[in-house]
Amino acid sequence: MNILVFVESAEGKIKKNSLEAVAYAYAIGGKVTALALGDVGSEELQNLGKYGASSVLHVSDSKFNQGVIQAYATAIAITMQNESADILVISDSSLGTPIAARVAARVGASLATNVVSLPDTSKGFNVKRSIYTGKAFANVELTKTKKVIGIKKNAAEVKEVGSPVSVTPFQVTVPETDFNARITSSEKATGEVLLPEANIVVSGGRGMKGPEHWGMIEDLAKTLGAATGCSKPVSDMGWRPHHEHVGQTGVKVAPQLYIAIGISGAIQHLAGVNSSKCIVVINKDADAPFFKAADYGIVGDAFDVLPKLHEALKAAK
Amino acid sequence: MKILVCISHVPDTTSKINFTDNNSRFDPQGVQFIIGPYDDYALARAVELKESSGAAITVLNVGLVDTEPTIRKALAIGADEAVRVNAEPTDSFFVATQIAEYARAKSFDLILMGRESIDYNGGVVHGIVGELLGIPSVSPVMKLDIEGNTAKLAREIEGGKEYLELPLPFVAGCQEPIAEWKIPNMRGIMSARTKPLNVIEPVAVDSGIKPQQFELPPPKGTVKMIAPENVAELVSLLKNEAKVL
Numbered sequence A: 001m002n003i004l005v006f007v008e009s010a011e012g013k014i015k016k017n018s019l020e021a022v023a024y025a026y027a028i029g030g031k032v033t034a035l036a037l038g039d040v041g042s043e044e045l046q047n048l049g050k051y052g053a054s055s056v057l058h059v060s061d062s063k064f065n066q067g068v069i070q071a072y073a074t075a076i077a078i079t080m081q082n083e084s085a086d087i088l089v090i091s092d093s094s095l096g097t098p099i100a101a102r103v104a105a106r107v108g109a110s111l112a113t114n115v116v117s118l119p120d121t122s123k124g125f126n127v128k129r130s131i132y133t134g135k136a137f138a139n140v141e142l143t144k145t146k147k148v149i150g151i152k153k154n155a156a157e158v159k160e161v162g163s164p165v166s167v168t169p170f171q172v173t174v175p176e177t178d179f180n181a182r183i184t185s186s187e188k189a190t191g192e193v194l195l196p197e198a199n200i201v202v203s204g205g206r207g208m209k210g211p212e213h214w215g216m217i218e219d220l221a222k223t224l225g226a227a228t229g230c231s232k233p234v235s236d237m238g239w240r241p242h243h244e245h246v247g248q249t250g251v252k253v254a255p256q257l258y259i260a261i262g263i264s265g266a267i268q269h270l271a272g273v274n275s276s277k278c279i280v281v282i283n284k285d286a287d288a289p290f291f292k293a294a295d296y297g298i299v300g301d302a303f304d305v306l307p308k309l310h311e312a313l314k315a316a317k
Numbered sequence B: 001m002k003i004l005v006c007i008s009h010v011p012d013t014t015s016k017i018n019f020t021d022n023n024s025r026f027d028p029q030g031v032q033f034i035i036g037p038y039d040d041y042a043l044a045r046a047v048e049l050k051e052s053s054g055a056a057i058t059v060l061n062v063g064l065v066d067t068e069p070t071i072r073k074a075l076a077i078g079a080d081e082a083v084r085v086n087a088e089p090t091d092s093f094f095v096a097t098q099i100a101e102y103a104r105a106k107s108f109d110l111i112l113m114g115r116e117s118i119d120y121n122g123g124v125v126h127g128i129v130g131e132l133l134g135i136p137s138v139s140p141v142m143k144l145d146i147e148g149n150t151a152k153l154a155r156e157i158e159g160g161k162e163y164l165e166l167p168l169p170f171v172a173g174c175q176e177p178i179a180e181w182k183i184p185n186m187r188g189i190m191s192a193r194t195k196p197l198n199v200i201e202p203v204a205v206d207s208g209i210k211p212q213q214f215e216l217p218p219p220k221g222t223v224k225m226i227a228p229e230n231v232a233e234l235v236s237l238l239k240n241e242a243k244v245l
């Protein structure tokens, strides 16, 4: 069975979520081909072999330096046909999920996004999807020969299973009209750990009282190599940028460790964090609902606990 | 300008989720249904565009008759007419095919949806509709302005934003802060009663998805409380017990 994996890159580097996609494809079993579009470092591409890719195709055409949804979908669909790939694995992201949708419709594939586990092929081809914003799961059977699978973070474990492979330059012809949605500019936080990909998230709520106190959250995050997040009111009030807002209507995170400070734990917030492995809650109100969803809790004033926690973490390093 | 807004009918964000019939079916008992929160942003932006430059808004839902109160609410917020495709929305591909079938001959200038439904969480209906109609699809869109035949958008990306320009028509999956949610006023509610709500029958689709079973996440164990003066203990637990540091 041939499996194609679309690997996303940022600033020339393969994204961590895409390594999970390669690992996922490898675990399904079969011949795994990775496809990268636009400017990506060659060593990065060769190293995909370590995580399970048996070959790597690279379309280096500078037209693909920006992630235009429709053009990417066409390029991937063409590659799928060319490689006789039955399965496409993509990691769910702001680019990956919209692309998965178009490719599936184009090639006539069964489509599942938000997939949290490896397929069960003992009877048919079944995957488990996260639904109701993390409040439940659905087991679905993908019945068509062709399948497009969008995986959620942590659906597969990235392991070294092979060695670097050579990269094959590849060309695809995409109609000009696919570039009709023209990207004119972009703004991106650089040098920070990105929230959707972070292993540790330090998140603050309205209990932090104001944007001027975020230095404490940022310092803690820096020491932990963590990303910073926040509750919805915090981004609504402009204390923090919108892309940091975690929850049902914001970013859904799945880190190893989520530290919530001064967040009450409204069900809409919990919906975005309930896939975290371990949750620590710091809140001055012992009755805050977040404690019910936590693994560890401290009842205390954030302004008193945070500096102490920071010292303890530095000491333990 | 003709705008199509597609809305899902989903459990209120505070709902507890349960299943019945051996975990094969969602249990609607005691659940309040709402317009999908992201779809509500799409609708609000459509109403703003109508107010600022004039537009006719059609709202569409794929659902059985019990979704009609939700559809009426969309009419009360400002849509002009509604369409219900009379079918259970079993999966994204099914829903998208119904939407594309309806929209194909209607030459909408803009098709607005939410970035994702909060029941199915596919995040894909807009992309499939775009593909089936052969027009661009953009998601998640947090800003949308129309100037003549061109739209200017901002799309959220991991850790930032991307600005785009594209010609109409296209499909957009919307999210905040594209507009402020609108609450229907009395006049809206009254007029919604007489606005047209057309029911059409679905087309047959082989979507290639068979739902097997639903399950709930395992219950969370009890929380371990640590005294505020013992933060060092927390650090050691995170290291040695939870093994997350």
Ligand SMILES: Cc1cc2nc3c(=O)[nH]c(=O)nc-3n(C[C@H](O)[C@H](O)[C@H](O)COP(=O)(O)OP(=O)(O)OC[C@H]3O[C@@H](n4cnc5c(N)ncnc54)[C@H](O)[C@@H]3O)c2cc1C
Residues within 6 Å of the ligand: A204, A205, A206, A207, A208, A230, A231, A232, A233, A234, A245, A246, A247, A248, A249, A250, A261, A262, A263, A264, A265, A266, A267, A268, A269, A272, A282, A283, A284, A285, A288, A300, A301, A302, A303, B013, B037
């Ligand atoms: C449709 C819908 C969608 C929503 N989506 C989201 C979403 O995606 N994400 C989201 O976060 N919210 C969402 N909300 C909002 C949600 O319901 C809550 O209002 C919000 O999460 C509350 O944010 P908060 O916990 O920061 O603030 P609050 O509820 O005000 O809680 C502040 C907490 O800080 C504690 N505190 C105060 N001072 C201190 C101190 N000095 N030290 C320690 N603790 C302190 C308080 O005890 C309290 O628990 C949504 C709401 C709706 C209706």
Ligand SMILES: Nc1ncnc2c1ncn2[C@@H]1O[C@H](COP(=O)(O)O)[C@@H](O)[C@H]1O
Residues within 6 Å of the ligand: B006, B007, B008, B009, B036, B038, B039, B060, B061, B062, B063, B089, B092, B095, B112, B113, B114, B115, B116, B117, B118, B120, B121, B122, B123, B124, B125, B126
């Ligand atoms: N049953 C439905 N009827 C109409 N529109 C829908 C329906 N389900 C989903 N949508 C639209 O498609 C968007 C994306 O849904 P999904 O791909 O399921 O996450 C939603 O935000 C809605 O705007």
